[in-house]
Amino acid sequence: MKIRHILLTLTAMVALSACAQTQFSALEQQQISIEDPTLFEKSDAFTIDFASGRDKDYSFPLPVGKAKLMSDYNVEIETTHGDAVKAMFAGVVRLSRHSATYGNVIVIRHGNGLETVYSNNAQNLVKSGERVKAGQTIAIVGSENSRTFCRFSMMVNGSRINPSIIVSLESHRLRPQLVLFQKTANWKVNVSILKEPVVEKPESVQWWSFPLPGAKVISPYGKRGGRRHTGVDLKTVNRDNILAAFDGEVVFSGGFSGYGNLIRIRHENGLETYYSHNSKNLVKVGDQVKAGDIIALTGQTGRATTPHLHFETRVGGQPVNPATYFDLQTYNIRLESFNKKRDGYVIKR
DSSP, X not given: OOHHHHHHHSOSOOOSOBOSOOOOOHHHHHOSSOOOTTTTSSOSEEEEETTSOOGGGOOOSSTTOEEEEOTTSOXXXXXXXXXXXXXXXXXXXXXXXXXTTTEEEEEEEETTSOEEEEEEEEEEOOOTTOEEOTTOEEEEEEEETTEEEEEEEEEETTEEEOGGGXXXXXXXXXXXXXXXXXXXXXXXXXXXXXXXOOOOOOSOXXXXXXXXXXXXXXXXXXXXXXEEEOSEEEEOOTTOEEEOSSSEEEEEEEEOGGGOEEEEEEOTTSXXXXXXXXXXXXXXTTOEEOTTOEEEEOBOXXXXXXXXXXXXXXXXXXXEOGGGTEETTTTEEOGGGEEEETTEEEEOO
């Protein structure tokens, strides 16, 4: 069947919503990889437009974890003990049980045609037939051989697919593209991208770097508990790499009050950036750094209740919201906040 005919005969796109089905056969509740009897009833293919969903329609299983793709299309997402495992999309729990191979495992069938698998859980918090929302806590992450991680995979019709086609394992964000899922003669599923997004890249990307790519803001800039929060807190695991935001000179590196281990870098673009609560500073006063250089490791020094990076941007010694210069959701630079000069970029004042 031609792709054009497939697209004309199918619904324009499959919505990211929960399945109507809440009852599953005994095999569906016991077997992780199993064909979906309703998925290809009307056609041998379907599409999902991952560019059309809202933010609340999606969650990475462990938003602050570090993900690694394995050879079998499983993803191991490392995090800290006691972290909560989240449902990627809305759907219905098809399977929630203990497996001799995968430990406590959960399979969720989603209204968009996908199934997601979460295993190596210390505890499952949902049961078969239960509806869940995207971002809902479904399990507590487990440990194995002194490592704490969730083993995650994606399936279509019982066939495991490469999840990095759907989601960036570095940024944890969905790839905004139109994807075709087509059944083959042996009930396997081919995955192909029909329409990739048009990405407008900055004229140059070497002059800046987000200090902690993929990290989630857990405390924004502004008032916090009656006090002024002069930066943003970015959650990550302990001893993650902290990157210099721009080229510059290190003007402070050491312990400083509630900041714990602090690094201050002065940049020629008019900014000074602060990086604090570090477990270890890797640069000293007077060092010249380039954007993207590793300058420290994340930690919990100073006044901090969890490992994170406190990041500040200052102009003339006064704090300015880092969201003025960086998109904290996409980790991109805001070019509209800078003026292009012959020898680089400077902030707009």
